[in-house]
Amino acid sequence: MEILAFGVQSDERPLIQRAFAGHHDVRCLDVFLTEDTAPIAAGHEIISTSVNCGLGHRVLQTLAAGGTQMIAQRSTGFNNIDLDVAERLGMTAARVSYYSPYSVAEFAWTLGMAVNRRIVRAATRTRDFDFRLDGLMGRDMRGRTVGVIGTGKIGEAFTRIAHGFGMSLLGWDVAENPACRELGMEYVSKERLLAESDLITLHVPLMPATQHLIDAAALRAMKDDAILVNSSRGGLVDTAALVSELREGRFTGVGLDVYEAEAGLFFLDKSMEAVEDDTLARLVTFPNVLVTSHQAYYTLDAVGQIIDTTLNNVLDYTAGRRSENVLVPRS
Template identity: 85%
Template structure:
């Protein structure tokens, strides 16, 4: 089978080609799938897309008319795909079950520490040979409170790092994660978590219930 992959980044290409070598032929494109590029997929029974693809009803109908029967998305998120239309058209949709939770949690911590320690501002000043420390003071994470909204695999990994810093843990989720409880996490209402946490991190899927999580009234 020949597969057409949309939105393939330079560092993805060798990984994709290696994964399909000797099994299926794969053609990689750097353009994202949308209404303008969908006709390119004509004749391909299976395509691969990225999270940047726009699989609205018109795109799906174009794909189905061209013979596409399967869409494999290279991401865990799938809110960019109209699943009801895909089902009506008889198309199979697949996605990645989960990424490395550690890579996402560690990157979230990288951003948090960069903000706390004013890394970007300090780097800019240093590049300009400005070595003043004014406005660059951060705060110790040790002894402070981390609030984790969403305590699945990624939230748990984030909490473990916070625990390593010596932070207190507050959690909010539809169900408690026993591993987080073992770390000392206390599950509390969202309003209390936001009020008492020094650092708040979100690790929840985009659903109707979470779309305006930070602005929803109690």
């Protein structure tokens, strides 16, 4: 059976082909799944998608009409898939429930430190042989307070890093993580966490209850010199409200690996095109803001685990098995 994989990065291609060798043929496409590209999948019972592929009702209807019955998502997040429609169409969908939490946690810490120590500005200057220190002053993290919103596997890994740097630990989640408690984390209200934290990092899934979790009111509750890091999902932050606060000169730094309107932008080369997203265009002009292209998960270790799990999801489907990764069971 040939499996069609959408949105495959060049670094991923050999890993996918190597993993699937001896099991199924796999055809890797660099294009993302959209209404325009969905007809390409005709005749493929199984397709694989990335988190920036759009699987709304029209795309799913096109896929179903073309014979697709199984969607193997190469990510933990699945807010891009209309699961109700997939179920009505008799399609099954599976995701990757787990991969290295250290990949995202380490990158989130790196973002925080990069904006704190003005790394991008310093690197840009030195390329022009400008070695002044003006405007590059950062802060020690030791003795300051970190607020971890979402203390699951990734939040715990981030907490361990912050603990190693000697920070005070505040946490907020629907359920406490005993491992974080053992590290000295104090679970507090979201309001207190926002008000007291010098660095705030987000590690919760995107769902209706967390959409714009960091809204205008939450941003106003933060310290003027706080650092905000989001390596989870763009929709957790009200970007327009964030821009408004940045225009007032607030925050030491903001590190964003995700953006709420990233679909159709991230993972693509838009360098030769006019920027149509005014909010993103304004966001990247702030000297204390660092935006990266949803790469926190992108390590050899994590991507390898994602691909291996995707293969296992496909093998489970063809064998009629069901695992914890299944979002919509086979009808």
